[in-house]
Amino acid sequence: MNLKDLGNLPRSQKIILLALIFIVLIGGFVYFIFLPGKAEFDALKTSVNELNQKINTNEVKLRRLEELKVENMQLQSQLAMLQAQLPMEQEVSSLLKQVSDLSIESGLEVKLWKPGARKKDSSGMYLEIPVDVEVSGGYHSLASFFDRISKLPRIVNITNLNMDGAKVSGGGTSIQNKFVATTFSAVIEGTEDLPDSKKVKKKEKESPEAR
Template sequence: MRKLSLSSIPFEKIGRIGRLQRLLICAGTFLVLTGAFLFLIYLPKTKAIQELKSNHELLEIKLVKVRAAAKNLRRFQRQCKEAEAKFELALSLLPDKKEIPGLLEAISKSGKDSGLEFLLFQPGKEVLKDFYAEIPVTIQVCGGYHNLAMFFGRVATLSRIVNISSLSMKATKQSGERLSASCVATTYRFLEASEIKAIAEAKKKKKKKRKK
């Protein structure tokens, strides 16, 4: 390999180069260096910066979505807890199948203790819902206004839910002070697992028949 020595550099020729040529050489050198900087350093870094910026924006969008999802999840969990609490409360207020005879007896006893004369106390057919059943009881009683008010007050304070509906009152022929009243007392009970399963199967069969 040939060694480069200072004696081989034509300084005399370089010294004779005109000012314009020197400016052109300097300008060319500057352009070459500038181009090298642009293509080798600046442009690659600019591209990398743009990619990082785009990734950052995407991450920010994802972060906003994640925060929104987390907020919705917390709200959903809170709603589930509230629903569970309400369900537990309803569970404590609705009797099971074994308790119904005792509850009906308690309703009847409330009327007798209030001084009412029962003309009719007839439990009706259960109306099945998704997870509970309605048990309507047709009641006809005779007594004073205050006796009726006392009866309804006692029914309202029972440990189980009893709704009074279809209430009608009229004075008796024997005495204007005595009233004849009729109403429907509806109580509720939770269905057993086997009953809920039977209802679900019956619904499936109905859907299949409709599709056919």
């Protein structure tokens, strides 16, 4: 069929033929151009969304990182302040003697002064140094002693307080007091893995004269 024959076709057939040609052209455009382009567009859009999500996630992580840095600096500052209150091991004996002296200055009579085994706390950053103490004296003397302990620049905790055996003598009441005085020592670098028995030679004192 040539163009001359097409010109002789009835009008209705011409319209149908043109419609078929239009449909073929549209179909070719959709199949060969639009669909591949749309698939590429969708893939690119997905990649962009994933990239934006990663960017948002990283921005959140970055903000969290900055928050963690600030928090870490605050914790480091608090740790430094606490460590300043912890004596080194060579200072512990002087601190314990100071505590014993305070008990005597407060009017208490020391019946027992027995350092216990030192142990490292769960964080491994300091040693706990307990001392079993037994003193006798009045309520006022004991309160004065505890008040002086609380004002020491170093940390000394008083626990397991037991008060009994009140006796009246010399116009006053004397009470037997038992408690554990615990101080803390910073762990010296390089000795963390040594047993406590090798790091510290325990000294037991049964009376104030043993000091």
